[in-house]
Amino acid sequence: MRRADRLFEIIQVLRRASGPLTADRIAAELETSKRTIYRDIDALVAQRVPIRGEAGVGYVLDRGFDLPPLMLTVDEVEAVALGAQWVLANADTALARAAHSVLAKIAAIVPEELRPVIDDPVVGTPPARERNGDQIDVARLRKWCREGRKLAIGYVDESGSVSERIVRPFMVGYVATVRVVMAWCELRQDFRIFRTDRLTAIEFLDQRYPERSVALRRRWLATMGERHAVVQPAG
Structure with missing residues (x-):
């Protein structure tokens, strides 16, 4: 894994975590050494990424920090596309409109090479069968x-x-x-x-x-x- 990719993944791992993560845990998830994680986190902190750490406790990424949307990976875009397709086929009208809007927004901001992942996805859901009717709002x-x-x-x-x-x-x-x-x-x-x-x-x-x-x-x-x-x- 390139260092730039690893730095990005460290941020993603910390963002997903519900609590502090030790260097050992991060290293295991990224299949690298603890020493490498220490160096990478120091580099991220030097770049003003708000990571806090405490000996024996672990690292935490402050809430509110985000990366540009163009940093989405192919898997992340496909996950959104698949989820949106399911919502369009199965959810209520308001959520279906929202799913369509999300797809349009993502298609507008992703790099050109990722546009086909939205416009012509290789993942999909079967057409929805007729849902049992109800009149619930x-x-x-x-x-x-x-x-x-x-x-x-x-x-x-x-x-x-x-x-x-x-x-x-x-x-x-x-x-x-x-x-x-x-x-x-x-x-x-x-x-x-x-x-x-x-x-x-x-x-x-x-x-x-x-x-x-x-x-x-x-x-x-x-x-x-x-x-x-x-x-x-x-x-």
Whole structure:
């Protein structure tokens, strides 16, 4: 790996990290020596890249630092192209428009040699099959997840049983041709996954729930890890 590429990758590794990374960890990921990482980080700091380090703790890249968008790699551009194609085929109208806009913006800023990765990609998703219809305002539902607001819903489960609940939505998901919303169910006092095409009613409440939606997402992920299985469907 050329040194310029390695310097760029060190910044990327630190940017992705959720906490401090030691020189050993960085060296292992980039398949180089710890001494090389020390020299490279010194060089980056000399170039005013905001990397902080503490003996025995590791290195941290200050938030807010970014590189020019033209530094995107082929793999990164293809990842965006693939994700945008899936969103265009499967997500709600607002997100589909956003995906189209993102592709146009990236196509406008990447170097000429990367334009074909956007205009004529070698990665793609199969055409979406017809999705089970529902009349949910998904853009508003995503907003309620971000803002941590409650929903009052009517729901029909797989057995045909009807129930009314107050739930705390925190994520909208897509499973094959089904759209779902992950939420904490106040009726069951547990996490549940609701298919939006099975909602018989939905009322967007102004009331916020006690904890932040990000905290619910993290707790849900931790619960999934502990159970080593998908959180049980709504019932």
